[in-house]
Amino acid sequence: MDVAAERDFQFCTEVLVRGEQLPPGNEVRTAMHAFGGSVVVAAAGDILKIHVHTDTPGAVFSYCGTLGTGGADQSRRHARPAPPPGA
Numbered sequence: 374m375d376v377a378a379e380r381d382f383q384f385c386t387e388v389l390v391r392g393e394q395l396p397p398g399n400e401v402r403t404a405m406h407a408f409g410g411s412v413v414v415a416a417a418g419d420i421l422k423i424h425v426h427t428d429t430p431g432a433v434f435s436y437c438g439t440l441g442t443g444g445a446d447q448s449r450r451h452a453r454p455a456p457p458p459g460a
Contacts, residue, residue: 382409382426386433386448390421392441401440408433 386409395401398416401423405412409427416422421440427433430448437443 380410382411383428384426384430384448384450386425386427386430386446388421388423388434388437388443388446390423390437390441390443391419392421393419395419395421395441404436405433408436 398414402412402414405425408429409425411426413424425433434446
């Protein structure tokens with residue numbers, strides 16, 4: 374079981390990276406687990422699409438910047454349910 378995937382991270386972060394010599398997707402996937410959980414990495418030719426739930430989106434963007442050129446990135450704060458009345 375991937376314990377990190379079970380944690381409640383603050384941000385849903387997605388990055389699109391382009392490059393002629395990108396690392397294999399499984400290598401990037403392993404690296405992303407250091408930043409958070411719910412990791413998805415899809416590779417197609419010279420493009421990597423990366424999705425990770427994290428508390429440190431800036432670190433994710435910095436790492437991805439070392440891989441190639443960023444085409445698009447975004448980070449959304451996860452919505453938190455309201456606490457129950459009286460909590």
